Amino acid sequence: MTLESKIPAGDIATKWTQYKSTVPLVNPANKRQLEIIVVGTGLAGASAAATLAEMGYKVKAFCFQDSPRRAHSIAAQGGINAAKNYQNDGDSVYRLFYDTIKGGDYRSREANVHRLAECSTSIIDQCVAQGVPFAREYGGTLSNRSFGGTQVQRTFYAAGQTGQQLLLGAYSGLERQVGLGNVKMYARHEMVEVVKIDGKARGIIARNLVTGKLERHFGHAVLLCTGGYGNVFYLSTNAMGSNVTAAWKAHKAGAYFGNPCFTQIHPTCIPVSGHYQSKLTLMSESLRNDGRIWVPKKQNDDRHPNDIPEEERDYYLERRYPAFGNLVPRDIASRAAKERCDASYGVGQSKMAVYLDFKYNMMQKYGRTEASKLNIANPDDETLIRLGKEVVKEKYGNLFDMYKQITDEDPYEVPMRIYPAVHYTMGGLWVDYDLMTNVPGMYALGEANFSDHGANRLGASALMQGLADGYFVIPITIGNYLSKEIHTKPISTDHEAFVAAEKAASERIDKLMSIQGTRSVESYHRELGLIMWNKCGMARNEKGLKEAIAEIQALRADFYKNVRIPGSVNEFNPELDKAGRVADFLELGELMCVDALQRNESCGGHFREEYQTEEGEALRDDENYMYVSAWENKGDTWELHKDELKYENIKIQQRSYK
Amino acid sequence: MSKLMKLNLKVWRQKNADNAGKFEEYKVDASPDMSFLEMFDVLNEQLIETGKEPVAFDHDCREGICGMCSMVIDGRPHGPKQGVTTCQLHMRSFNDGDTITVEPWRANGFPVIKDLTVNRSAFDRIIAAGGFISTNAGNAVDANSVLIPKDVADEAFEAATCIGCGACVSACKNASAMLFVGAKVTQLSKLPQGKPERETRVVAMVNQMDAEGFGACTNTGACAAECPKQIPLSVIANLNREYIGAKMNGK
Amino acid sequence: MKLLSFLFTSSIGRKVLMAVTGLSLVAFLLVHAGINACIFFNDSGKTFNHAAEFMAHNWLIRSAEIGLFLGLLLHIVQGLSLTASNNQKRNNKYGASAGNANSKWYSRSMGILGSLLLIFLVMHLKHFWVVSRFTDAIQETAGSTLFDEMVVVFTDPLPVFVYVIGCISLAYHLLHGFQSAFQSLGINHPAYSPIIQSIGVGFSIIVPLVFAAMPIAMHLGWIQ
Numbered sequence A: 001m002t003l004e005s006k007i008p009a010g011d012i013a014t015k016w017t018q019y020k021s022t023v024p025l026v027n028p029a030n031k032r033q034l035e036i037i038v039v040g041t042g043l044a045g046a047s048a049a050a051t052l053a054e055m056g057y058k059v060k061a062f063c064f065q066d067s068p069r070r071a072h073s074i075a076a077q078g079g080i081n082a083a084k085n086y087q088n089d090g091d092s093v094y095r096l097f098y099d100t101i102k103g104g105d106y107r108s109r110e111a112n113v114h115r116l117a118e119c120s121t122s123i124i125d126q127c128v129a130q131g132v133p134f135a136r137e138y139g140g141t142l143s144n145r146s147f148g149g150t151q152v153q154r155t156f157y158a159a160g161q162t163g164q165q166l167l168l169g170a171y172s173g174l175e176r177q178v179g180l181g182n183v184k185m186y187a188r189h190e191m192v193e194v195v196k197i198d199g200k201a202r203g204i205i206a207r208n209l210v211t212g213k214l215e216r217h218f219g220h221a222v223l224l225c226t227g228g229y230g231n232v233f234y235l236s237t238n239a240m241g242s243n244v245t246a247a248w249k250a251h252k253a254g255a256y257f258g259n260p261c262f263t264q265i266h267p268t269c270i271p272v273s274g275h276y277q278s279k280l281t282l283m284s285e286s287l288r289n290d291g292r293i294w295v296p297k298k299q300n301d302d303r304h305p306n307d308i309p310e311e312e313r314d315y316y317l318e319r320r321y322p323a324f325g326n327l328v329p330r331d332i333a334s335r336a337a338k339e340r341c342d343a344s345y346g347v348g349q350s351k352m353a354v355y356l357d358f359k360y361n362m363m364q365k366y367g368r369t370e371a372s373k374l375n376i377a378n379p380d381d382e383t384l385i386r387l388g389k390e391v392v393k394e395k396y397g398n399l400f401d402m403y404k405q406i407t408d409e410d411p412y413e414v415p416m417r418i419y420p421a422v423h424y425t426m427g428g429l430w431v432d433y434d435l436m437t438n439v440p441g442m443y444a445l446g447e448a449n450f451s452d453h454g455a456n457r458l459g460a461s462a463l464m465q466g467l468a469d470g471y472f473v474i475p476i477t478i479g480n481y482l483s484k485e486i487h488t489k490p491i492s493t494d495h496e497a498f499v500a501a502e503k504a505a506s507e508r509i510d511k512l513m514s515i516q517g518t519r520s521v522e523s524y525h526r527e528l529g530l531i532m533w534n535k536c537g538m539a540r541n542e543k544g545l546k547e548a549i550a551e552i553q554a555l556r557a558d559f560y561k562n563v564r565i566p567g568s569v570n571e572f573n574p575e576l577d578k579a580g581r582v583a584d585f586l587e588l589g590e591l592m593c594v595d596a597l598q599r600n601e602s603c604g605g606h607f608r609e610e611y612q613t614e615e616g617e618a619l620r621d622d623e624n625y626m627y628v629s630a631w632e633n634k635g636d637t638w639e640l641h642k643d644e645l646k647y648e649n650i651k652i653q654q655r656s657y658k
Numbered sequence B: 001m002s003k004l005m006k007l008n009l010k011v012w013r014q015k016n017a018d019n020a021g022k023f024e025e026y027k028v029d030a031s032p033d034m035s036f037l038e039m040f041d042v043l044n045e046q047l048i049e050t051g052k053e054p055v056a057f058d059h060d061c062r063e064g065i066c067g068m069c070s071m072v073i074d075g076r077p078h079g080p081k082q083g084v085t086t087c088q089l090h091m092r093s094f095n096d097g098d099t100i101t102v103e104p105w106r107a108n109g110f111p112v113i114k115d116l117t118v119n120r121s122a123f124d125r126i127i128a129a130g131g132f133i134s135t136n137a138g139n140a141v142d143a144n145s146v147l148i149p150k151d152v153a154d155e156a157f158e159a160a161t162c163i164g165c166g167a168c169v170s171a172c173k174n175a176s177a178m179l180f181v182g183a184k185v186t187q188l189s190k191l192p193q194g195k196p197e198r199e200t201r202v203v204a205m206v207n208q209m210d211a212e213g214f215g216a217c218t219n220t221g222a223c224a225a226e227c228p229k230q231i232p233l234s235v236i237a238n239l240n241r242e243y244i245g246a247k248m249n250g251k
Numbered sequence C: 001m002k003l004l005s006f007l008f009t010s011s012i013g014r015k016v017l018m019a020v021t022g023l024s025l026v027a028f029l030l031v032h033a034g035i036n037a038c039i040f041f042n043d044s045g046k047t048f049n050h051a052a053e054f055m056a057h058n059w060l061i062r063s064a065e066i067g068l069f070l071g072l073l074l075h076i077v078q079g080l081s082l083t084a085s086n087n088q089k090r091n092n093k094y095g096a097s098a099g100n101a102n103s104k105w106y107s108r109s110m111g112i113l114g115s116l117l118l119i120f121l122v123m124h125l126k127h128f129w130v131v132s133r134f135t136d137a138i139q140e141t142a143g144s145t146l147f148d149e150m151v152v153v154f155t156d157p158l159p160v161f162v163y164v165i166g167c168i169s170l171a172y173h174l175l176h177g178f179q180s181a182f183q184s185l186g187i188n189h190p191a192y193s194p195i196i197q198s199i200g201v202g203f204s205i206i207v208p209l210v211f212a213a214m215p216i217a218m219h220l221g222w223i224q
């Protein structure tokens, strides 16, 4: 099969408008005859389900949590980008488009990204109309902040809970349609199989997680809005339940997986505190504005940080990147921390952490300013600290509190310990301009698709993408497919394809339950995570990746021999749910390594140690790797398809932060 | 650095909604740096290793925002600390040798699914009854065309931070859901966008709340005291006001 | 009437009725306590009897009394049924109790406090209200006054004891009820609520004290 990205012809600035006015439509009477399955109710899924229902389609929506309001999107903190130019600082759709392509290290599709930038402004309008309480100025207008990778203020936010507020907005729209009877909501349901009839996606098999029963659901189209797969690393900032299962089943059913190895690792997270650690907590990127990152100059230095004198500290980011210092992009900051810790300069009990120290700016930057405001001529250190602390508290108080709650250390007194953690996956199901996978009738939206962020996502752009996909893109592009389906009558779920899919799912579950070995699911997940983190994490090399592939294969084989899942199938059984997800991660992990091995270049979050400049920076190979790797599943192996990227509107450059 | 603490747990075990449950006792060694849920992870691994059934409990984000975690610890939803969810509670809030009683949210509106897991779909139905602003994607005006004073926006935001966990119901002697409903009604009634529907909204939501089997508020304040997001009692007064107004208007 | 049916059918409506009737009882108590306090003139009940006579014969007061009595009935019936229905919202009780960690004991005990009040009320009404309104026993012309009746009743320690318990119940009932009524009616404001709270606390302490002082004082013979 050849990949067709179906990008409409024409000028980049008018493509989408033109597309919208020419795409085939489905008339209202026909819409009521068409059924759409939406799997996932995060920002992408909730907005899509609500909007499609508003348009008149019959929608069934699924999520594995007990309510659609709890999707992982709820945890996003920082904000959402939009090219509103409310600050009059020269922002525009083009600039957002450009920043996103560049931030993604030139590995995303121009047409998709431009459309994203165009939709961004309507998202803010829509959310405000829904009652999303964004932060505001005293004059009553919306407030903005700036984020990494941009020179304008285009990030809209609601304190540190932007994702929550946006999701609750989309959720309220979804529940409204549930109340009107246009959406049927299936919470605590997990999609475990895709049903294909004559090559088209026609439904899913979902497992009712309360009763354990498998259910068949028909749809004229199936939308996967099931989020990212960062939990393949076991420890990540993702919610515990985030998984790849839905996308993976789609992949097994023929959908290509795009750029699986592109993972974003966030530099400032609270480090692991013990073997029992279950997840990692993000400390906002904004802290790097005032925190200085350092490690001791001496290896394995066990002294208390406050006892290490200034001249024995290595401010390695400032040393290596004098121009950007502590504000280098996420991937660079992450790799630098890893390098220091690997070389035995790490701090804390685990030695896998670096210091993020606010003392200097607290005293010298804020303390001094405050002192001069108060006309204190020669303030002593104590005064500086006291005055500076107030300012820092106002800016970052809630983050400092959160840190203290988790670590029991007071970051006003002792530097924070931080370490990078897996945060987001740019890769996902390959989709065309319509957001349709290569399986007709099956779509992927939000973090679940590979589309807009290339090899590295900019802060505050994931929320934007999820909502653009759901509110404004899919409602239009789905017409392109469904307009041809108006004569397809609902297919009975007694159809042999449904029977076969349910049987496959049921056999898989029975197989897992029948193993009754000795090891817990969790222990396999933890071990897989360690392999992925060490060999397919922040830095990768050929040898490590090859080892990882072998280790994952061996671990998978062991899993199917020795895993123990307690309880039974037909009951509420979280261990069984987890086992299914880990089984899929055990396959995905291998594909990620295969992809990383294939991509003989470094770009964005993908850093191959063999491909770096003399100073240790990422070395892209535009000649040979300017494509999306789209992997086709072939049973135990994969076949690579290349979706070539063409840059017609943006000049490609090398990133430098020295 | 951190010594292990020896804990005795009394945990509610209930096979499903149709079975009566009972407390079982367990012993766990926990590090003070663990979160309460990580302590339960340790317990569960222990149970699995010894061929027993792990304790089923709800959780997802583990950072206090999804509203999924829900344990009543020594009689208090989300445990002894104020302003935190169960997943944000750390074992250093307990002492070596403590006996800790852990139960599910208990309310007729939240039937137990298994062990510590309950069904909170009643909250979704209350939102579906009216907890929204009726606007379809695509017909919004420019976001800055309606100015909203900062204090109004802040007030709406404060109410909107509710995570829908249900601790309020679980803490209330009447199993009343008024803090949850009040938070949503307050958020939407404060904002200009929410005004057109405010009367029908509040009546529909309260009707649904009553139909779901939640009790009437007697203003004990337990909900607000236990709410991990510290939603204030004033949202309930606001709910009452909105409701009385709507009713007196014949809605 | 349909307009007001919510006062009996919805959770919030029922609380509104509790609050309105509760507050009118509060208003009544103020008057009642004022008149009772007249005995402390220690003039053998002259002022008191005068006031009581006025209350008994003024037609306006008599008709307000009917409303008040209806209100009391509503308050009692609604209060008991509300407590009963609230108690049915949690069939499986908690194994461990939060104690007073998140709320005050008396705010959780309004039904019981109210029931204690009811016991007291029944006794109280029998002692004075029934006697003064529905029998001819108390007529100035008959030579017996309400004050005389009090002297008789309060020589017995049992009624004194019940009265004191009743007043303590009242104090706690109001300590929660006074401010709660405003909350039920939707009145909660950062500037005014603290004032309401303070008035409520003052009211809940002073008024029951005044009531309790009377039987005690009479029993101990401080007032003649």
Ligand SMILES: Cc1cc2nc3c(=O)[nH]c(=O)nc-3n(C[C@H](O)[C@H](O)[C@H](O)COP(=O)(O)OP(=O)(O)OC[C@H]3O[C@@H](n4cnc5c(N)ncnc54)[C@H](O)[C@@H]3O)c2cc1C
Pocket (backbone or CB within 6 Å): A039, A040, A041, A042, A043, A044, A045, A062, A063, A064, A065, A068, A071, A072, A073, A074, A075, A076, A077, A078, A079, A080, A162, A163, A189, A190, A191, A192, A225, A226, A227, A228, A237, A238, A239, A242, A243, A245, A246, A282, A423, A424, A445, A446, A447, A448, A459, A460, A461, A462, A463, A464, A466
């Ligand atoms: C800590 C943190 C902070 C972040 N902050 C920001 C930020 O400030 N700005 C920003 O732009 N981005 C941020 N991100 C990224 C952003 O939150 C996510 O990329 C985005 O929310 C993903 O949305 P989604 O709708 O695609 O998926 P999700 O929100 O992950 O939703 C997935 C949905 O799919 C369902 N699901 C999954 N599998 C199945 C299955 N098999 N069957 C049924 N249902 C299934 C789930 O129940 C859920 O409803 C942050 C991420 C993290 C981890």
Ligand code: HEM
Pocket (backbone or CB within 6 Å): B217, B218, B219, C015, C016, C018, C019, C020, C021, C022, C023, C025, C026, C029, C075, C076, C078, C079, C080, C082, C083, C107, C110, C111, C113, C114, C115, C117, C118, C121, C173, C174, C176, C177, C178, C180, C181, C182, C184, C185
């Ligand atoms: C003089 C006598 C009484 C006065 C002044 C009084 C006053 C009040 C007030 C002001 C309230 C608060 C209403 C609200 O919260 O909205 C209240 C509530 C209540 N009262 Fe009374 N009351 C009296 C007698 C009684 C009696 C006799 C009973 C019951 C048998 C009773 C039972 C209740 C109950 C159950 C509540 C509701 C509790 C709550 O909502 O917290 N009361 N009362």
Ligand code: SF4
Pocket (backbone or CB within 6 Å): B161, B162, B163, B164, B165, B166, B167, B168, B169, B179, B180, B183, B223, B226, B227, B228, B229, B230, B231
């Ligand atoms: S009001 Fe508070 S306790 Fe109740 S559901 Fe919301 S966050 Fe939870």
Ligand code: FES
Pocket (backbone or CB within 6 Å): B058, B059, B060, B061, B062, B063, B064, B065, B066, B067, B068, B069, B085, B086, B087, B088
């Ligand atoms: S697990 Fe999400 S709030 Fe506790």
